[in-house]
Amino acid sequence: MSSGKILVAQGGGPTAVINQSLAGVVLEARRFRDVTRVYGALHGVRGIVNEDLVDLTRETSQNLELVAATPSSALGSTRDKPDQAYCAEIFKVLRAHEIEQFYYIGGNDSSDTVRIVSEQAQAANYALRCIHIPKTIDNDLVGNDHTPGFPSAARFVAQAFAGANLDNASLPGVYVGVVMGRHAGFLTAAAALGKKFPDDGPHLIYLPERVFSLEQFLQDVKATYERYGRCVIAVSEGIHDASGEPIATLLAKEVERDAHGNVQLSGTGALADLLCDEIKAKLGIKRVRGDTFGYLQRSFIGCVSDVDQREAREVGEKAVQFAMWGDRDGSVAIKRTGFYSVDYELLPLQAVAGKTRVMEDEFISASGTDVTDAFRMYLRPLLGSGMPDAFRLRPAPVEKILKR
Amino acid sequence: MSSGKILVAQGGGPTAVINQSLAGVVLEARRFRDVTRVYGALHGVRGIVNEDLVDLTRETSQNLELVAATPSSALGSTRDKPDQAYCAEIFKVLRAHEIEQFYYIGGNDSSDTVRIVSEQAQAANYALRCIHIPKTIDNDLVGNDHTPGFPSAARFVAQAFAGANLDNASLPGVYVGVVMGRHAGFLTAAAALGKKFPDDGPHLIYLPERVFSLEQFLQDVKATYERYGRCVIAVSEGIHDASGEPIATLLAKEVERDAHGNVQLSGTGALADLLCDEIKAKLGIKRVRGDTFGYLQRSFIGCVSDVDQREAREVGEKAVQFAMWGDRDGSVAIKRTGFYSVDYELLPLQAVAGKTRVMEDEFISASGTDVTDAFRMYLRPLLGSGMPDAFRLRPAPVEKILKR
Incomplete structure (x- = not known):
């Protein structure tokens, strides 16, 4: 019955x-x-x-x-x-x-x-x-x-980076955006879909599928900043060193040791702030800004x-x-x-059940800090219709009169 | 000529x-x-x-x-x-x-x-x-x-809080969202337009037009959390004490004194994180999350x-x-x-030239932690057409069999 x-x-x-x-x-x-x-x-x-x-x-x-x-x-x-x-x-x-x-x-x-x-x-x-x-x-x-759920969150991340790139182009400096994803970098990689012109950001993308080295990171940022006069970076919250230890934890331990206090790791801006501090201290770049997309990327209404x-x-x-x-x-x-x-x-x-997929190798560029066209082909149709597009003025310089 | x-x-x-x-x-x-x-x-x-x-x-x-x-x-x-x-x-x-x-x-x-x-x-x-x-x-x-520029940023903030409120209702806890605006609280106050049902957040709004007291803040959060089992809070980055000193600076000084290090104030998640730490430490609430809307609120493409x-x-x-x-x-x-x-x-x-407008008194509730209907009337038409709306299931409880 x-x-x-x-x-x-x-x-x-x-x-x-x-x-x-x-x-x-x-x-x-x-x-x-x-x-x-x-x-x-x-x-x-x-x-x-x-x-x-x-x-x-x-x-x-x-x-x-x-x-x-x-x-x-x-x-x-x-x-x-x-x-x-x-x-x-x-x-x-x-x-x-x-x-x-x-x-x-x-x-x-x-x-x-x-x-x-x-x-x-x-x-x-x-x-x-x-x-x-x-x-x-x-x-x-x-x-x-x-x-x-992934396509909509990816759309938010792509739109967020498209906007952050425009903001950064208008007021040049270094911008670090931290994206959710502890083991899989798909959502962070979606930042690449916010890029249109060749010199657009994100210029660098750091995924949990690759080992993160702070020294290499600083070198990458320096090279990009020297080339474009600015640098937009997408970072997964799950980036980790060769031993698998999350960078957020490593950096936080330093702070905790100094402060004898607690530093929160999830649902906070700590990782973005700590990476920004490193860039300022080691590269001497003045305008360095960090955003942590936090809960907006999964619950923003209307994207x-x-x-x-x-x-x-x-x-x-x-x-x-x-x-x-x-x-x-x-x-x-x-x-x-x-x-x-x-x-x-x-x-x-x-x-x-209980298994975890991570980004396939064919989706990650050889440099480890960008995605491949295979990934763009994979993700673009998922983002859906009506994706906002960014346009630029075409250069038409006026001849200088005063300073020759 | x-x-x-x-x-x-x-x-x-x-x-x-x-x-x-x-x-x-x-x-x-x-x-x-x-x-x-x-x-x-x-x-x-x-x-x-x-x-x-x-x-x-x-x-x-x-x-x-x-x-x-x-x-x-x-x-x-x-x-x-x-x-x-x-x-x-x-x-x-x-x-x-x-x-x-x-x-x-x-x-x-x-x-x-x-x-x-x-x-x-x-x-x-x-x-x-x-x-x-x-x-x-x-x-x-x-x-x-x-x-x-204000209406679009206000729309982003209202939509962000509408989503953050839904997220917080689904996984209850305390949520702190920090919004731009050093002297004027208009953009932070826009969070109120994300609210639909009477028990929706933001439950508390802290504006730079009113003096911020950490003790009163913790009392407010405690009372709200006891009433609703959760609490969504909108905070202006410009909140300050009676002397006019920004809370971000006051809290940061503490951290600097402890850590002998630098804590960045603008373009970081520091204020949200520090308020979250206070709530965890003083009120013993476990799930406390902080987001700083950062550059998304002024440059997000598509909102x-x-x-x-x-x-x-x-x-x-x-x-x-x-x-x-x-x-x-x-x-x-x-x-x-x-x-x-x-x-x-x-x-x-x-x-x-060189003058600064702040929120008019008629826009701020007597409690100082909410806006008035006059503000809602002022802001709503500016947000434009097609504002996303949030809907709920209506309660229809099934009788319990096992636990009587």
Whole structure:
């Protein structure tokens, strides 16, 4: 006997399009007459173990469409990383409410949660269909061409650097922009898509896929500054030395040792500030400015890729279709099929769960401080339509009269 | 005998629409048959004294329109603050090139430059028409309802806080966003326009028009956090204590004393980080995040108010009309004439130059940490059309089964 109840939740860091996937699940599930209730859990897996559930069957399709276009997890999110015991608690609640399908929209950790819950259901001989729906601005899920949320965040980063480059050209100096991404440099690399003219910034890009050396960094900045009279730099928060130790930590330790105080590393401007201090001190350049894009890059309202919106909606819809018409649990994945078109498939949870993708070598230039045309070809269609463009006056110098 | 030559330049911090004013001057001036040449100076007044001039008469109207829609000063800018001797150098170059009209697009300092050049031309009995064209994201020019550039920056700040609020609601904690504006709090106050539902952030707004007390700040944050389980805060970089000393400096002094090192104040995340550290240390709240909007708020490409674009174009056009058909030097000013409509007038340079407007008392709530409806009425039409909106799921709790 079927209860016809399904449950959906959202985990991890929010994205600009994560509610498209939520709406995709809810609206698609409602089309199936066997579905009697669509529940949502508040604040991810924590909401499940706390039994904080809401009935999304009672929501209007009109409001679901409006919520879909609103950034950041509408059901709330959580940073809880469930272990085996936590997953057993999840399973207990799902069973008590006779949930037959469990959809979890999230990144690597969330996919691992779905995997464990799925295994526990099988062990208990409980018919629970478990589907992971991809989402992460880091673009670090294996088996996917890219992940929903990444294109919109990448668009923000590209637009931010296009503007920062114009600002820096108008008032020349050194500009350091720190971008999210601890292990994968995709989002930082997106800065390259803000570049149009050959002398535009970002002139240098530092990714966690390559070892960072402060000495080499200072040499690179010096050479660029001497060539262009200015320098725009994109830096991933995850840059690290040869031993794998993050530069943010290394630099912070120095400060802590001096100050006997605490220096915060995530959600702060510390890395940008410390790199700027190094440039000022060692290169003697006066105008050095650092920005940390922080939460703006994942939650700024009004900067979104229409391609990302459509695909985020579709992974939600496809998740329901795979659950209804398929015969196994899994993780929905985006496959590229043309320039530019995609299709979706259901990967085994084991193929995705707990694994981390980093930038492929073919996307990183030999210098290690730029991207390749292959990366530009990869990313450009994801940014969507209506990308703002930057134009310049053409030079037409007036002859000097006074100073000859 | 007329040379028919005019000169235009851009000074100070760039804005998203400063090139609209440039295009307004160039395209409007070209309509007058008496104008033989429209010159531009590269990097503001510095370009004048260096004779770095370009002939904008040779630019296509098509490209001028595209440049107009591109943020940040297309001619380049400068932070030079000309004194009497510097202005004499400017005057020398203008005279050598037989410039008959001088247009300077900028803020307070630029208006003062125009005033001095105008006075020197009169003293030398040289027929030079001098017009100041307003521009500043700080909105601190007297005699103007508002200044071009402010509405687009305000739109960025409002959208940033709308997104930060959604992010914070999804993963609750304390969020501090630091906004530009050393003396005037208009741009920080714009954060209030990102608020929709009654429990939305920003919950607290700290402006340079009111004295900042760290003790009171911590009390405010504590009370808000206890009420909503989270707290979103907008802080002006210019907040100061009763003596007028900026908090950034006060806090930095502490750090410097401890670390025997340098802490950078402008173009860094220091103030946000230091306020976050205080909240963590004194209130024991775990999830505290700080963002400094930095250069994104004035140069982000693709976040612009259409009202701002139109008005920035018009102050450029009107500047030329005032110069051609008027009989005096001056500063173009925006006057509000309806809800919402504007007109332009030419103020005496002395009425604007070197003066600073701050937020009127009627715009600040009695608590000092919020804005009034009068401010919302003032700002909303400036943000332009197509403002993104945020929507929520409506609560429909499912009855708990397990935990009673």
